[in-house]
Amino acid sequence: RDFIHSFTCMRNIATALGCLFLCTTIYAKLLSGTVDSTQTTVYFGKFTFAAASTDDPAQLVFKVSDVAPIADSLSDNILLNFYTNDPEYPWYFPDIWDNPKLTCEDKVALQYPVNGQFGTPVNGTDLKLTFSDSKEITWFWTISDCQLHEGQYLQMHAQMDWENPGSWWYKEFSVEDQNLLTIYLIFSVFWLVLTFVASGCVFFFFIRENRELDWNLFLFMFSLSFICVSTIFYVMHYLIYAADGLGIPSFLVIADVLDNLAEIIFMLIAIQIASLVGSPDQLNFVTKCATLVMLGVYLFGFFWQEIYAGLNPTELVYKWNSTPGIIMLAARIVIWAMFITLGAMSAYYNTDRRWFLAVFIVAFSVWFLILPFMVIVMAGANYIYQW
Known part of the structure; x- marks a missing residue:
């Protein structure tokens, strides 16, 4: 158990560092990222803003670099487009983005006229856009090049910042803003190395001790393998996404499934170690049933979350604010409470294991x-x- 504990501590530290790194990354700017796509229209992200009054407008500074195709940029064919979440107006984003009947030109014509223009030309200079609506509005941001030819790539590094924020705002970040490709690339290397090191340590440990592989260590190696493979699928998806702006959604689903299976297995290991048992069949009947039920609820919530209709770029629903997301969080907290209770009971009856x-x-x-x-x-x- 001490051997397992040392490895699982490594996993815990890595997860915490990764989460801290992700939090640090996503709060860097309002919206930022890289466009590199063969699509004529690219969804970049969204943000919400409300001005205190029309006399207190806000200016949004849009900065770009490395814009391509250069000829389209010089011809003002590359446009910055804004849509809203207000269904009373023609620039209601869900109706436009999900409508296959609309051409690139149609989508540009239906957008909100920022600064009196239906589409702001993107070039190498900084753009200043004024927003003065006192009503809270969520803005969806796309970049389009309706003259993009087959085989060409729409490319740029883009960033948005408030110059004078006005009343208040909060941001909804896009995939590129989180730098997920870089994060998963780092984690895939880390988990591959950790898997090889852990496998080697396990092999030599059991050869030296002449012992059989117990359930906890067996399940731990399974969990570690699932994590490793899931990060590889994440990297493959985001590598393709970086090239065409689409990626491979099936790879993303596979990665999510493997990642959550690893989580469930790891929860089971934690329950078993807290109970000071080496396999699921050694758990007492009540603990075994409660663990299976809660892990089943967690798994149900996850698969429901994967097919939940509200989770797409045009919706304002954050995955953990959705019904299946809340179910998963509740199940996780209940499993944690079971973990604490079982650990406390084991410490009470086993004084030599309290530390x-x-x-x-x-x-x-x-x-x-x-x-x-x-x-x-x-x-x-x-x-x-903002003050």
Whole structure:
């Protein structure tokens, strides 16, 4: 168990560092990222803004570099487009983005006229866009080049910042803004190295001790393998996404499934170690049934989340604010409560294991609670007051 504990501590530290890195990255700017796509229209992201009054407008500074095709940029064919979440107006984004009957030109013509223009030309200079609506509005941002020829790529590095924020705003970030490709590339290398090191340590440990592989270590290696393969699928998806702006959605689903299976297996391992048992059949009947039910609820919530209709770029629903997301978070917290209870009971009846259980329970409580904590932080940071 001490051997497993050392490896699982490594996993916990890596997860915490990754989450901290992700949080640091996504709060860098209002919206930023790289466009590199063969599509004529690229969805970039969204943000929400409300001015205190029409006398207190805000200016949004749009900066670009490395724009291509250069000829289209010089001809003002590359446009910055804005749409809203207000269904009363023709620039209602869900009706436009999901409508296959609309051409690129149609989508440009239906957008909100920012600064009196239906599409702001993108070139190498900074653009200043004025927003003065006092009503809270969510803005969807796309970039288009309706004259893009087959085989050409629409490319640029883009960034948006407030010059004078006005009343208040909060941002909804896009995939590129989170730099997920870089993050998953780093994690894929990390998990591959960790898997090889862990496998080697396990092999030599059991050869030296002349012992059989127990259930906890067996399940841990499965969890580690699932994590490793899932990060590889994430990297493959985002590599393709970086090239064409689409990626391979099936790879994304496979990666999500493997990642959550690894989470479920890891929760089972934590319950078993907190109970001081080496296999699922050694758990008492009540614990076994409760664990299976809660892990089943978590798995149900995950698969429901994968097919949940509200989770797409045109919706304002954050995945953890959706019904299946809330179910998953609730199940995770209940499993954590079971973990704490079982660990406390084991420490009470096994005085020689109290120090180990104290360290184990505290360390892995961080792992259980880091996701709910991040969701609470994100829910509480929906807007940033500007002075």
